Amino acid sequence: KEIFKTNNRIFSGRFLPSAYHNVPGVTHASLVMARECNDTWKFLRGLGHSYIFSSKAIESGAGIRAKKVTEMVGFLRANSKDGNVVNIEDLVYATFTNIISNVLISRDLFGEGESNYEKVIGFLKMVIEKVISVNLSDVFPVFKRVDFWSQGRAMGIYREIQMIWDDIIKERRGGDDESSTQDFFDVLSGHGFPDDQISILLTELLIASTESTIITVVWLMAELIKNQEILHKVREEISDKAVEENDHVLINESLLSECQYFQACIKETLRLHIPGPFSLPRQATETCKVNNFTIPKDSIVLVNVWAIQTDPNNWEDATSFKPERFINSKIDFKGAHFDFIPFGAGQRMCPGSNVAIKGVQLVVASLVHYFDWSLPNGEDYSKLDLSDRFGTTLKKDKPLCLVPRIREKYVAG
Numbered sequence: 001k002e003i004f005k006t007n008n009r010i011f012s013g014r015f016l017p018s019a020y021h022n023v024p025g026v027t028h029a030s031l032v033m034a035r036e037c038n039d040t041w042k043f044l045r046g047l048g049h050s051y052i053f054s055s056k057a058i059e060s061g062a063g064i065r066a067k068k069v070t071e072m073v074g075f076l077r078a079n080s081k082d083g084n085v086v087n088i089e090d091l092v093y094a095t096f097t098n099i100i101s102n103v104l105i106s107r108d109l110f111g112e113g114e115s116n117y118e119k120v121i122g123f124l125k126m127v128i129e130k131v132i133s134v135n136l137s138d139v140f141p142v143f144k145r146v147d148f149w150s151q152g153r154a155m156g157i158y159r160e161i162q163m164i165w166d167d168i169i170k171e172r173r174g175g176d177d178e179s180s181t182q183d184f185f186d187v188l189s190g191h192g193f194p195d196d197q198i199s200i201l202l203t204e205l206l207i208a209s210t211e212s213t214i215i216t217v218v219w220l221m222a223e224l225i226k227n228q229e230i231l232h233k234v235r236e237e238i239s240d241k242a243v244e245e246n247d248h249v250l251i252n253e254s255l256l257s258e259c260q261y262f263q264a265c266i267k268e269t270l271r272l273h274i275p276g277p278f279s280l281p282r283q284a285t286e287t288c289k290v291n292n293f294t295i296p297k298d299s300i301v302l303v304n305v306w307a308i309q310t311d312p313n314n315w316e317d318a319t320s321f322k323p324e325r326f327i328n329s330k331i332d333f334k335g336a337h338f339d340f341i342p343f344g345a346g347q348r349m350c351p352g353s354n355v356a357i358k359g360v361q362l363v364v365a366s367l368v369h370y371f372d373w374s375l376p377n378g379e380d381y382s383k384l385d386l387s388d389r390f391g392t393t394l395k396k397d398k399p400l401c402l403v404p405r406i407r408e409k410y411v412a413g
């Protein structure tokens with residue numbers, strides 16, 4: 001609360017590792033990693049609100065979400081006949097990447113049958129790894145002027161980012177595009193952002209919107225599989241409240257928000273398996289005092305959200321998965337309850353929380369509604385290993401590999 005509310009303005013800086021700070025264009029076109037809340041940040045956050053994060057923007061993306069999730073279900077249906085094992089992270093990576101890439105550039109980044117899957121995934125992982133890695137000069141600023149290594153690394157990141165978007169942007173600039181709908185590329189372009197800055201912004205938004213969302217889906221699925229009684233309750237609730245049994249049996253996205261127990265499961269996943277255990281590092285823009293400690297200007301500030309959200313003083317039976325704790329509870333992730341801050345809080349709070357929830361709920365509802373799931377080799381559900389791997393993100397240690405089987409009543413559909 002001291003960081004995110006009392007001293008909100010002072011801690012509104014973002015810590016920017018030198019390798020990323022030195023990427024040409026970053027200081028003029030960064031939203032997620034903008035070092036301070038300057039005019040460019042305000043402008044980009046406003047654009048993001050209008051075209052990506054607001055309820056209106058989310059509503060207009062409903063068609064894309066439905067299409068991409070239907071494709072995912074179709075893919076699983078086709079691959080669920082022979083007891084094939086599916087890696088849930090790989091499965092949903094393509095779905096979430098294509099949902100956001102359609103909002104950004106009106107096309108799938110992972111096209112069907114295209115071999116760019118490995119290339120794009122490799123690119124995203126490389127940027128994440130290189131951007132967050134801390135160099136000597138980050139810790140000892142005295143080395144800044146002689147830190148040629150991170151300058152070389154920055155040029156490497158710049159080249160990779162440009163390479164991924166180059167063809168797409170050229171195609172768009174070529175003018176063959178007849179689409180009448182405006183996407184985020186059009187908006188940025190219309191405001192005069194040059195191509196290399198657009199590439200940086202698209203990359204930031206792509207990573208911000210996929211990485212944590214995918215981690216959340218994997219953990220939620222893992223908890224549901226391990227706790228079969230919770231899975232059945234969720235399934236029943238979705239069937240009762242959100243499935244419209246007509247010619248095309250479809251999950252009604254807007255009715256999912258009325259599934260209280262399912263919503264509680266999503267919250268409990270974000271509590272127990274926080275995707276960013278230290279949130280996204282902030283930086284003090286001025287020297288200030290927090291609980292009588294002096295925090296010097298430019299200090300890097302990590303908030304241990306994992307510890308807060310699993311603190312036994314605040315949460316009963318804190319390390320167990322108990323969605324019930326959120327039923328009839330006012331605790332939400334909107335940044336006002338400081339015991340539960342998976343999306344951060346204050347001025348730099350994640351603006352995409354509603355986009356994330358919409359995607360997570362539709363994808364998971366579809367996976368549990370249309371399919372039965374078992375563990376490979378018929379292993380007992382209770383044996384599923386839920387250990388995590390500590391890092392800047394808190395992922396499941398072992399990949400979640402499951403065997404889908406289309407449910408009886410949808411076999412012919």
Ligand code: HEM
Pocket residue numbers: 014031032033034045052205208209210212213216275276279280282342343344345346347348349350351352353355356
């Ligand atoms: C479960 C999914 C997600 C989680 C847990 C998450 C979490 C976070 C966190 C902890 C931050 C830093 C907040 C702070 O400094 O206080 C953040 C920033 C951000 N997130 Fe998310 N996020 C998720 C999904 C998304 C999605 C879907 C989008 C876009 C559609 C998005 C866009 C952003 C942006 C643009 C920022 C930077 C905001 C700024 O610095 O002004 N996030 N997110």
